[in-house]
Amino acid sequence: MFLVVLVWGLNFSVMKGAFQQVPPLAFTAIRFIIASALLAFLIRRLKVERDGAPLPRPVLTRLVVLGVVGNTLYQLAFILGLARTTAGNCALVLAIVPAMVAVMAVALGLEPARPRIFWGVGVGTIGVMLVVIAGGVHFSSATMTGDLLTMAAAVCWATYTVGLRTLPPGVSPLRVTTIATIAGTPGLVLAAMPDLAGLDWAAIEPRGWAALAYATFISLVGAYILWNWSVQSVGPSRTVIYTCFTPVVAAAFAWWLLGEQLRPLQGVGAALIIAGVLLTRFRPAAPAPTGPGS
Numbered sequence: 001m002f003l004v005v006l007v008w009g010l011n012f013s014v015m016k017g018a019f020q021q022v023p024p025l026a027f028t029a030i031r032f033i034i035a036s037a038l039l040a041f042l043i044r045r046l047k048v049e050r051d052g053a054p055l056p057r058p059v060l061t062r063l064v065v066l067g068v069v070g071n072t073l074y075q076l077a078f079i080l081g082l083a084r085t086t087a088g089n090c091a092l093v094l095a096i097v098p099a100m101v102a103v104m105a106v107a108l109g110l111e112p113a114r115p116r117i118f119w120g121v122g123v124g125t126i127g128v129m130l131v132v133i134a135g136g137v138h139f140s141s142a143t144m145t146g147d148l149l150t151m152a153a154a155v156c157w158a159t160y161t162v163g164l165r166t167l168p169p170g171v172s173p174l175r176v177t178t179i180a181t182i183a184g185t186p187g188l189v190l191a192a193m194p195d196l197a198g199l200d201w202a203a204i205e206p207r208g209w210a211a212l213a214y215a216t217f218i219s220l221v222g223a224y225i226l227w228n229w230s231v232q233s234v235g236p237s238r239t240v241i242y243t244c245f246t247p248v249v250a251a252a253f254a255w256w257l258l259g260e261q262l263r264p265l266q267g268v269g270a271a272l273i274i275a276g277v278l279l280t281r282f283r284p285a286a287p288a289p290t291g292p293g294s
Contacts, residue, residue: 001230001242004223009249011219018211021204024079029192031216032071032185038221039178046174055175059168063176064183070160071184076191077153085146093150099125100158101240110165110236116279117237124244124276130269161240164231173229181224244273 018027055063082090102121105111160180167176189196230239248269 001226001239002245004226004230005242005245005249007219007223008243009246009252011215014211014214014219018208018215021208022199022212023192023195024083025076025188025192026195026199027212027215028075028079029185029188029196031212031220032075032181032188034212034216035220036178036182036185038217039174039181042174043178055171055179059171060179062163062166063171063179066160066163067180067183068187069156069163070180072187074153074156074160075184075188077149077156081146081149081153083146085143085150090146090150093147094154094157095125095129095244097154097158097161098237098240098244100154101161102237104158104162105165105236108162110162120276120279121237121241122276123279124241124273127244127269127272127274127276130272158240161231161236164228165236167232169232171232173225173232176228176232177221177224180228181220241276244276248273 015024015027022030078090098121102111102117106113111117164176227239
């Protein structure tokens with residue numbers, strides 16, 4: 001999950017530069033088309049997947065629905081929301097995702113109500129808010145539409161993450177990622193049709209293609225497989241808490257690559273995020289044995 005955070009943190013700077021050459025909706029549609037083709041190829045080539053038993057219809061249906069929610073709806077709400085609000089507002093709204101996932105997982109009976117998980121999520125979320133607030137946040141009527149769309153994106157991603165935990169343990173992360181990605185692609189392509197029709201492919205520079213490659217093969221395919229594997233292995237709450245690091249990593253890469261300024265308050269937020277993650281990973285020591293032989 002630390003690797004996923006590094007990949008997604010860098011992805012903010014990568015996509016920010018790419019959007020100067022390719023419209024956001026077109027960029028998203030292209031990366032999902034390529035990712036779907038690549039994942040389908042991998043599924044056919046890997047013998048362990050080819051020989052796997054067909055998924056039961058209820059499981060397949062659930063995966064398709066999760067793909068639409070976690071890919072189509074999330075991506076559209078996030079991109080359209082970001083275009084209508086500030087980056088700081090967007091990041092602050094998305095900071096509630098870990099808390100939302102923890103509450104949903106407990107409410108649905110997917111995870112026990114562990115106080116250390118809630119404390120860790122709470123401390124980590126406060127840390128994220130400090131990091132984002134240091135960069136500047138401004139809510140107003142002008143940003144309300146974008147803020148609401150970003151909130152919808154947060155709900156979609158939380159629902160997708162918690163929904164992964166309901167899948168049978170025998171479904172591999174590669175298969176989960178493939179089905180969910182393919183299911184989410186048609187809606188993104190339809191939404192991007194006007195931008196795709198007017199896109200000047202010849203005008204895309206090598207750095208634009210490099211950004212597309214990174215956002216597709218590493219940030220989408222690779223990181224999604226790791227994310228899905230982590231949710232299935234350790235649960236949604238312990239997985240999603242790591243995303244609290246994403247704004248910190250994104251700010252560091254933006255400082256390094258884009259020359260954006262870092263502020264002391266962001267360091268305080270980073271420390272709280274680390275503390276929150278450590279709280280979720282803390283396991284109380286087992287009681288010492290008693291009785292004969294102790």
